[in-house]
Amino acid sequence: MEDIDRITTKKARNNEALLKVKDISLSFIQYTSGLRQTELKVISNLNLEAYSGEILAVVGSSGSGKSLLAHAILGILPSNARLYGSMEYNGQPLTQEKKEEIRGKEIALIPQSTNYLDPLMRISNQVIGNVNEKNKESIKKLQRYVFQKYNLKPEVDRMFPHELSGGMIRRVLVSTAVISSARLVIADEPTPGLDEKNLKETLSYFKDMANKGCAVILITHDIDAALKISDRIAIFYAGTILEEANIEDFANDGENLRHPYTRALWNALPQNKFKAIKGHQPMQDEIIEGCFFYERCSIKNELCSKGIPELKTINGGLVRCNNVS
Amino acid sequence: MSTAVLTINKGLSGGLNLRQKTILLISFMSLLLLTIVICSLFINERSLSTDFDSKNLAPSLKHPFGTDWMGRDMFIRTIEGLGLSIMIGAFASLISTLISVILGLFSSVGKIADSFVSWLVDLFLSIPHLLLIILISIGFGGGATGVIIGVALTHWPSLTRVVRAEIKQLKTQEYVHISRNFGKSRWWIATKHILPHLIPKFILGTILMFPHAILHEASITFLGFGLSPHEPAIGIILSESMKYLSAGYWWLAFFPGLSLLIVILAFDMIGENLGKLMNPKKAHD
Amino acid sequence: MYLKGENISFGYKKNNFILKNVNICLGSGEVLGLIGDSGSGKSTLCKILAGYEKNYTGTVSIDGKKIPDGVYNPVQLIFQHPEKAVNPKWKMKDILNESYVVPQKILDSFGIKKNWLNRWPNELSGGELQRFALARALSPKTKFLIADEITTMVDAITQVQIWDSILDMVDELNIGVLVVSHDKKLINKLCHDIVYMSDLINI
Numbered sequence: 001m002e003d004i005d006r007i008t009t010k011k012a013r014n015n016e017a018l019l020k021v022k023d024i025s026l027s028f029i030q031y032t033s034g035l036r037q038t039e040l041k042v043i044s045n046l047n048l049e050a051y052s053g054e055i056l057a058v059v060g061s062s063g064s065g066k067s068l069l070a071h072a073i074l075g076i077l078p079s080n081a082r083l084y085g086s087m088e089y090n091g092q093p094l095t096q097e098k099k100e101e102i103r104g105k106e107i108a109l110i111p112q113s114t115n116y117l118d119p120l121m122r123i124s125n126q127v128i129g130n131v132n133e134k135n136k137e138s139i140k141k142l143q144r145y146v147f148q149k150y151n152l153k154p155e156v157d158r159m160f161p162h163e164l165s166g167g168m169i170r171r172v173l174v175s176t177a178v179i180s181s182a183r184l185v186i187a188d189e190p191t192p193g194l195d196e197k198n199l200k201e202t203l204s205y206f207k208d209m210a211n212k213g214c215a216v217i218l219i220t221h222d223i224d225a226a227l228k229i230s231d232r233i234a235i236f237y238a239g240t241i242l243e244e245a246n247i248e249d250f251a252n253d254g255e256n257l258r259h260p261y262t263r264a265l266w267n268a269l270p271q272n273k274f275k276a277i278k279g280h281q282p283m284q285d286e287i288i289e290g291c292f293f294y295e296r297c298s299i300k301n302e303l304c305s306k307g308i309p310e311l312k313t314i315n316g317g318l319v320r321c322n323n324v325s
Numbered sequence: 326m327s328t329a330v331l332t333i334n335k336g337l338s339g340g341l342n343l344r345q346k347t348i349l350l351i352s353f354m355s356l357l358l359l360t361i362v363i364c365s366l367f368i369n370e371r372s373l374s375t376d377f378d379s380k381n382l383a384p385s386l387k388h389p390f391g392t393d394w395m396g397r398d399m400f401i402r403t404i405e406g407l408g409l410s411i412m413i414g415a416f417a418s419l420i421s422t423l424i425s426v427i428l429g430l431f432s433s434v435g436k437i438a439d440s441f442v443s444w445l446v447d448l449f450l451s452i453p454h455l456l457l458i459i460l461i462s463i464g465f466g467g468g469a470t471g472v473i474i475g476v477a478l479t480h481w482p483s484l485t486r487v488v489r490a491e492i493k494q495l496k497t498q499e500y501v502h503i504s505r506n507f508g509k510s511r512w513w514i515a516t517k518h519i520l521p522h523l524i525p526k527f528i529l530g531t532i533l534m535f536p537h538a539i540l541h542e543a544s545i546t547f548l549g550f551g552l553s554p555h556e557p558a559i560g561i562i563l564s565e566s567m568k569y570l571s572a573g574y575w576w577l578a579f580f581p582g583l584s585l586l587i588v589i590l591a592f593d594m595i596g597e598n599l600g601k602l603m604n605p606k607k608a609h610d
Numbered sequence: 611m612y613l614k615g616e617n618i619s620f621g622y623k624k625n626n627f628i629l630k631n632v633n634i635c636l637g638s639g640e641v642l643g644l645i646g647d648s649g650s651g652k653s654t655l656c657k658i659l660a661g662y663e664k665n666y667t668g669t670v671s672i673d674g675k676k677i678p679d680g681v682y683n684p685v686q687l688i689f690q691h692p693e694k695a696v697n698p699k700w701k702m703k704d705i706l707n708e709s710y711v712v713p714q715k716i717l718d719s720f721g722i723k724k725n726w727l728n729r730w731p732n733e734l735s736g737g738e739l740q741r742f743a744l745a746r747a748l749s750p751k752t753k754f755l756i757a758d759e760i761t762t763m764v765d766a767i768t769q770v771q772i773w774d775s776i777l778d779m780v781d782e783l784n785i786g787v788l789v790v791s792h793d794k795k796l797i798n799k800l801c802h803d804i805v806y807m808s809d810l811i812n813i
Contacts, residue, residue, distance in 0.1 A: 031344055037342055037344075060765065061735065061736070061737060061764055061765030061768060062735075062736050062763045062764065062765075064735065196647070196792065197647065198647075221763060221764070221765060223765075223766060264767055265765065265766050265767055268765075268766040268767040268769065268770045269766050269795075270769075270793065270795035270796040270798070270799045271795045274770055274799050275770065276767045276768075276770035276771045276774065277767060280721070280723075280737075280738065280768075281735065283733070283734075284733075285733075498694065498697075499689055499691075499694045499695045500694070500695050500696055500697045502662055503687075503695055504708065506660065506661060506662070506682075506683045506686065506687070507682055507683075507708060507709040508680065508681040508682035508683065508709075509708075510680075518697055521697075521699040521700075522699060
């Protein structure tokens, strides 16, 4: 029963960040027409810190490279990717070897797609397979206990993935992360296609994990869902994070928000003004000298077109903008 | 805003990237095969005339592959034999591809057509390959015609299967449904939406069929069911050389056999590397 | 002009209906919201109304006339994932002009830039592709537009931009729109009238 106790005890909030992502850039080597290769930058100068017991949401439009951030942290990038910058996990440098050693154990991914499960393996075997302990009996008990908690009936243990509904598969994936006793959980777009009831339920799982002392990174395009459960929200735009705001900053007209893009995003929500600013996110192969938001910004000045703005701490949050104080 | 693309082309001096290496390899292999075919076309009768002064000579600078019991140069015979094999292989693969295209498209017409095609595929795959080629080629009177027809009629089933599965999958795509909703005809959709996805499969299928066709042609000729003994085919050369092996004339079998192997490997390498270039998952490695 | 679905029933197995006796009516120029949970059959209903799904009972008609097969369908359906709705082997300009030559006015309205036209689909984002999917579906022959969760995957700003353009265009072209979503707040902002999937299904 020791295992069961372990997962239910709440850990105290650690003051040091569990994961620190420092100024990483990610690019892909691609062939253009013919035989020339080009380097396509998808993430640039991105900073991120995840604390135990907290949910950090990374919000950005789909297809903007957010999933690649998760893949970079887990060390599962394709071979033509080039990653620059550094990461720290639990005070130690997070190298590729370290990533390979601890992923699936200390760092767990809850994938976007529900076809990550092995179609030819029974559910309980797949879930248990992720636990690295010798005592099979107690793991089995733990697995049953966690499944019960997520409303997965005993017969599910012996089923194959195709026999489960989408919602059940999502719960299995969440259980897998819980059982693996991960300290850092990265959920990649876990919400699309869920109606309100399922959405609430799925989000409560993440809240649960954070309460147990996990650091949760929730990658999503759905700012509404992020607002419901996160402690902090990082706004992802054109491959970088423009602002990391506390949840309280999203109130009223968003006057406490630091970056003009975050405010525009907040104003565009249906429950707020439902008003859009003009323009598009820059394309991935556009080379931009200055601030990525320059084209669409209403408070820009000459300095903004020359060099990426420094990351500043303002009012308990981080922002990359020259014109806030 | 300036749109620029950063190019990090390393060029020839700084080492080649993988795609350049792959294309270089493909061109080299294709050149080798093309040279064999062209050379074989220009060999005249005289260079293959019997010369009993120089019979059964071991490999030397003058005769790199040695000579046979009638004094013919084995190098020239091998080139001529390979050229013939490649041409028969090309012809047979093209016919096979054509059959699989027709059957693949036919299977997409309706349910009955589809089950007929899959029945036909299963039927052909259930009969031992070599046996079927022998039966068909004898049925068509043997000789070069018999071999070509035999090989062509037996190599389509696997490609047909691939084409059929691909079409089935493509027909469920949303953009195909949308096109139909725009009022486009079946023919329009088949040529504009579906065919562009199939063409790479056809090209690859044809090239990968080559080595099979050549090997099968050589084997049945070796067994005596294929080309007539007067043709300078590689299968004939090999079967003749068997009689002289015990006399110690090893070069009669060794060099033609090795050349056949190299040709087969060349085709296989071309096919595999082309496949790598066309595979979107590996395209950027 | 009215698009009507009457007594529509649909099921994969006998006696196990996803839709049963559903009635729905959409008028020209009307913007009707349809709210439903996932798995409630709203996507199936969309496919039936737009002629994608044929194995149903009941009738779908425009002003009492059945919608003919094999010609341009006046009911056009837009999907949630635009990347699946475009042929990856086609350039964007071919995709755009598949059904008719899209006039500059519509391109401007959707903010489609000239330099996007020479790109391949995988070089554009979901929001950008969705604009193409909409522009090519707004031919003069289109009378009704069915939007099945079309902005679920894009960011909030793009969502407003896309809907602003759609509402502008359909107003001008007098097209009826069925807005299908699970997002009540969005539908409240967009629609004249709202129906709930749970009220339509009488199982």
